[in-house]
Amino acid sequence: MITTLPKALPLGTAAAVTRAAYGLLRRRAPGGRGRWERTNYAGRTVDLYSGPAVVLGTAAAAVTAPGLPARTRGAAALAVLAAGGCGLYDDLAGAGDPRRGFRAHLSALRDGELTSGAVKLFGIGAAGLAAGALVKDRPLDKALAGVVIAGAAHFVNLVDVRPGRAPAATLAAAAPGLLRSGPAGALSAAPAGAAAAVLADDLGERSMIGDAGAHALGAGLGLAIATGYGRTGLAAHAAALVVAAAAGDRISRAAGAAGA
Template identity: 70%
Template sequence: MIGFCRTVGVFGVAAGVTRAVYEGLRRRRDERWERTNHAGRTVDLYAGPAVALGAALGALPAGAPGRGAAVLAGLAGGVCGAYDDVKGDHRRGFRAHLGALRGGEVTSGAVKLFGVGAAGLVAGALLKERPVDKVLAGVVIAGTAHFVNLVDVRPGRAALTVLALGAPGLLRGPLAAAPMGAAAAVVADDLGERTMLGDAGAHALGAALGTAIAAANGRVGLAVHAAGLVAAAVYGDTARDHPCE
């Protein structure tokens, strides 16, 4: 019963903070945080910073293990993603940004790639004791952040992905409830095409969810998740070069 109450509390804090921050940002309209979506509608990006703060603060009552790692990973994902939201250009995919880096240009995507990766490794080191497990956990955290961003191509898809992937984790601890609560708070607005998560929201939710996954798994589970996430990243990067339409 204590575990259930804590999980509900984590979900509620994350959802409440997210909603409060989102509504507060909406009252301070800023054109830098507006975009045209796939259907040509103007939507705001305020859900991004809102879910980043909601997921981070929501993780605080989750307790150990993993609270500090989740806060670090979620906030880092949100900050790096927000930088790309504001400063980003048309380039997409690892190879495009790494190619620019080889040419001496540091793109916003490269900042996001290395920033989220470094935060994932630090968070993984906070979660696990053995060096191999630390690295695997870091890959899972950063990889999940990238995966959630990868599926964020239509309204509500990233938020619904977080809710679906996080649900099984609720049986193993309250940590997954933080990104789920944050996602639940804005999913209706996302589906209604009033807002979008952007890179800030997708990376924050993904990093927080990845921390919950990493905290709940041993070496074999970490290795399986890491392999799947790396494969998804490679496929996603290749698909950008060979679109089906």
């Protein structure tokens, strides 16, 4: 059950650290408030403080969850912090860049320009593969786990197009994992707790988790999946996430073309 200590502790830790970090960032506003403010789809000004707060909450909860092997803790820190860090870089450095989709950023790279989107693409991919290698033993399983971790990070970011969708999708995706025992259950609780902590602010259009928060939540979910499934389950999840990424890339390019 969700109320057992291995799940309740990371759930509570994630929520508490996320809220504490969010409050601190709102008070301090590193670099000035203008750096952290954006205009959302409805023309309202929202802040990005909840993004790095979610990164810290998810990572802290996953790393300190009881009963995890040392390699799994290392994988959690690597996957969540790298995904969140790359996402935060894109949030801050890529603001105003109209290019959308993998193809646009890869085309820019061929022309000699390293975009923030390309940094995010390669950084999260590499971190996912490294984290997958820590939690699985056989080469194919390592690769599949890496695809799942990176793919889940990208998927949660794909659904983050309206207020509350990414945290709500995280809670829905984490629910089956919370019913499981062992590392998968404990790891599912980390992104769930962080998502729950910012859901009201996201829905209320006071803050948005941005790429930082969405990618961190997704990486946390992906790691939970990677630890909870064998090769067949990993292959099924990896295939579904690759299809979702390809579809999302087409939609992003179409939206960019329509707005050009």
